[in-house]
Amino acid sequence: MVLGLLMKGPMSGYDMQQLLQLSKTDAWAGVLPGSIYHALKKMDKEGLVTVDSVEQTGHRTKAIYRITEEGEEQFYQLLQQSLALPSVIFPTTFYTAVSFIDALPKDRIIAAIESQRTALRKQYDEMKAGEEEKSQFVNLTEPAKIIFRNMYDQFEIQLSMLDQLEAAIRSQPD
Structure with missing residues (x-):
């Protein structure tokens, strides 16, 4: 989900969180709000995303991330794998x-x-x-x-x- 959002353009973890909550995507995507920041930091270390810029708003700083070429390739692989997996889940x-x-x-x-x-x-x-x-x-x-x-x-x-x-x-x- 995080890589997919970044494929649309650079954004912060907060922006992703707000977008997912506003559209209620967080309800079905299995993305917990706090996990976005963890995922971004992990993907940054793996070279899948990078900090594009840092915005200062009052006393807060906000990192704006963008996807790297490696991240794009990973996104395409994950997308293809996800489309191929059976998706019926029983309660x-x-x-x-x-x-x-x-x-x-x-x-x-x-x-x-x-x-x-x-x-x-x-x-x-x-x-x-x-x-x-x-x-x-x-x-x-x-x-x-x-x-x-x-x-x-x-x-x-x-x-x-x-x-x-x-x-x-x-x-x-x-």
């Missing part, structure tokens, strides 16, 4: 819990399902808001639109499964 912890669901009383099972449903709907709404926010600043490419649709489909599939699971639990005798 294994949840599936394991369902395997032993009979160990809990019905009311606790339903409360847990409702809690997960609420959390998923919140994430779903945040993702939609992130897409809307992002589309105000950049023209979303067709691949980006496909990614968003796929994420929404994943949420909807999981929510449907929770509805089915809850209905099955409610239909069981006490």
Whole structure:
């Protein structure tokens, strides 16, 4: 993600962090805000990025990084590898819990399902808001639109499964 952002042009870690949070990309990209600075320092040592300039704002200094030729080559390799990897990930912890669901009383099972449903709907709404926010600043490419649709489909599939699971639990005798 960091190398990809720098392919668009030089920027600071703070700028990357703000861009990822504003567009809600941090929610699906697995990039923790503090990890950006660590990654930049590590990549600087590896010669993948370099400090392009340093800006002084009041008492703060901000390093602006740019990608190097080695970083560009690494980016292209990582991009190709990432596109080739299978990307379906199952919620294994949840599936394991369902395997032993009979160990809990019905009311606790339903409360847990409702809690997960609420959390998923919140994430779903945040993702939609992130897409809307992002589309105000950049023209979303067709691949980006496909990614968003796929994420929404994943949420909807999981929510449907929770509805089915809850209905099955409610239909069981006490």
